[in-house]
Amino acid sequence: MSELFLSFEGIDGSGKSTQARRLAQRLRQEGHAVTLTREPGGSPGAEEIRRLVLEGDPDRWSAETEILLFTAARRDHLEKTIRPALARGEIVITDRFADSTRIFQGITRGDLSATVDRLHDLMIGVEPDLTLLFDLDPATGLARATARAGTELRFEDMGLAFQQKARAGFLALAARHQRFRVIDADADADTVADRVWKAMQTHLA
Numbered sequence: 001m002s003e004l005f006l007s008f009e010g011i012d013g014s015g016k017s018t019q020a021r022r023l024a025q026r027l028r029q030e031g032h033a034v035t036l037t038r039e040p041g042g043s044p045g046a047e048e049i050r051r052l053v054l055e056g057d058p059d060r061w062s063a064e065t066e067i068l069l070f071t072a073a074r075r076d077h078l079e080k081t082i083r084p085a086l087a088r089g090e091i092v093i094t095d096r097f098a099d100s101t102r103i104f105q106g107i108t109r110g111d112l113s114a115t116v117d118r119l120h121d122l123m124i125g126v127e128p129d130l131t132l133l134f135d136l137d138p139a140t141g142l143a144r145a146t147a148r149a150g151t152e153l154r155f156e157d158m159g160l161a162f163q164q165k166a167r168a169g170f171l172a173l174a175a176r177h178q179r180f181r182v183i184d185a186d187a188d189a190d191t192v193a194d195r196v197w198k199a200m201q202t203h204l205a
Helices: 016-029 044-054 063-087 098-104 113-123 138-147 160-176 189-204
Strands: 004-010 034-038 091-095 130-135 180-184
Touching (some): 016 091, 044 063, 063 091, 130 160
């Protein structure tokens, strides 16, 4: 098949990373070439920025500074990973893309949506062919996320109200753009994987 660009979005703890890995594995078993990547990160330079934005005190950066950091990481990711894979005719699955910046920096700590969109248009200029939004109750997602071992908990540490605002923002964004498919993520991993596969079918045909 020709190249296909997919993004997986959702609040923290929604299970999107697990489902991205599962979909990549299933597509490879079906004979597709797949690049599985993530944001922030996905290229050496972007992974360095990832450590800056996901670790440390919740107040480490202002939302405006984060927008610049995430956009810089995304530009490097696009240049070094996404575009080359699409040029090879692969399916690219990214765990988060620009929609995360639109929500986590654009609306959860003030109205910076116009700033995010201007920077995106200037420096990125690409949207996924299909975005799967994993929808889950924020309290459930936050409990899952904080139970994970690790140091990348800066956004989880911003609390439940932050995650509730993010969920509402994601759902509103999905309602405005046809590329979204909302996946009910309040189920076991196998059931959610089946929902993902069903949502993929029209794009694999």
